[in-house]
Amino acid sequence: MSVFVLLPAFSIINYQFSIVPSTDNFHPLRYTFPVLSLILPTYNEAENIRAVIAEARRVLEDVPHEIIVVDDDSPDGTWRIVHELSEEDPHVRAIRRVGRRGLSSAVVEGFRAAKGDVLAVADADGQHDYALLPRLYAAVREKGGIAIGSRYVEGGSVGAWDERRRLLSRLATQLAIRLCRVPVSDPMSGFFAVSRPVFERVLPHLRPKGFKILFEILLHAERDMPVTEMPFTFGIRKYGRSKLSLGVEWAFLAMLLTAVLRRAAGIFRRS
Numbered sequence: 001m002s003v004f005v006l007l008p009a010f011s012i013i014n015y016q017f018s019i020v021p022s023t024d025n026f027h028p029l030r031y032t033f034p035v036l037s038l039i040l041p042t043y044n045e046a047e048n049i050r051a052v053i054a055e056a057r058r059v060l061e062d063v064p065h066e067i068i069v070v071d072d073d074s075p076d077g078t079w080r081i082v083h084e085l086s087e088e089d090p091h092v093r094a095i096r097r098v099g100r101r102g103l104s105s106a107v108v109e110g111f112r113a114a115k116g117d118v119l120a121v122a123d124a125d126g127q128h129d130y131a132l133l134p135r136l137y138a139a140v141r142e143k144g145g146i147a148i149g150s151r152y153v154e155g156g157s158v159g160a161w162d163e164r165r166r167l168l169s170r171l172a173t174q175l176a177i178r179l180c181r182v183p184v185s186d187p188m189s190g191f192f193a194v195s196r197p198v199f200e201r202v203l204p205h206l207r208p209k210g211f212k213i214l215f216e217i218l219l220h221a222e223r224d225m226p227v228t229e230m231p232f233t234f235g236i237r238k239y240g241r242s243k244l245s246l247g248v249e250w251a252f253l254a255m256l257l258t259a260v261l262r263r264a265a266g267i268f269r270r271s
């Protein structure tokens with residue numbers, strides 16, 4: 001093949017991707033222009049996934065983006081549906097994790113495989129208002145740091161939760177706020193966007209177990225990291241059931257309480 005064919009072809013590829021040396025070769029190729037990578041973690045969301053991807057594609061019409069579904073080998077075949085969609089739509093792809101479970105670790109895996117400079121996450125069950133995505137993206141592009149879809153700033157709400165879940169979430173949120181390094185009102189939201197440099201900085205410290213990946217990031221963020229919060233109302237799941245059991249919530253609350261007490265004890269010892 002002549003150099004006249006190869007050279008233009010290479011420059012197109014080079015425009016699309018920059019070859020960034022990676023420490024672990026996990027994501028050697030990245031876009032060189034601004035792109036939002038939206039991660040949708042899924043477990044048994046076959047009934048929801050087509051509609052939520054269509055909605056994300058619609059609201060992100062004016063934002064360069066990619067959508068990565070990280071599915072833990074759902075028995076209902078969620079990953080298979082996404083594979084089918086990705087054959088027609090290059091903006092969409094699926095990572096099928098086999099032998100692993102966990103929302104937070106799925107999000108981290110999605111972020112690591114993403115090529116965008118802004119990394120976002122949202123539930124794939126209709127409970128997050130995707131219309132907020134372009135604004136979360138714009139806030140991170142403009143200020144850096146993290147932009148959070150928040151249920152606890154003015155104008156936001158947990159929606160139709162029962163009293164028990166409301167109380168549990170309120171308690172956990174109040175404890176979590178005391179542990180975070182930056183001021184924030186909804187540190188356990190599952191709906192946020194973060195700049196790649198912030199994610200790369202905290203990555204070595206993350207212990208992504210359980211449900212609360214934003215809280216993990218906020219625990220290790222730098223104190224002057226910009227945080228933008230935008231209100232939204234937590235919606236109603238379209239189909240299927242929540243995977244967050246009450247037992248998991250209580251265990252998390254107990255962990256938070258222990259951490260707050262430990263920190264307080266540490267402060268008392270120092271003074």
Ligand SMILES: Nc1nc2c(ncn2[C@@H]2O[C@H](COP(=O)(O)OP(=O)(O)O)[C@@H](O)[C@H]2O)c(=O)[nH]1
Pocket residue numbers: 040041042043044045070071072101102103106122123124125127190241242243244
């Ligand atoms: N990959 C993966 N996704 C999960 C897992 N657990 C929950 N999810 C997804 O994470 C999102 C939030 O979970 P959900 O059960 O709706 O929690 P809730 O909104 O707090 O009731 C949904 O898109 C789920 O499908 C998991 O173990 N692995």
Ligand SMILES: [Mg+2]
Pocket residue numbers: 123125127237242
């Ligand atoms: Mg949900």
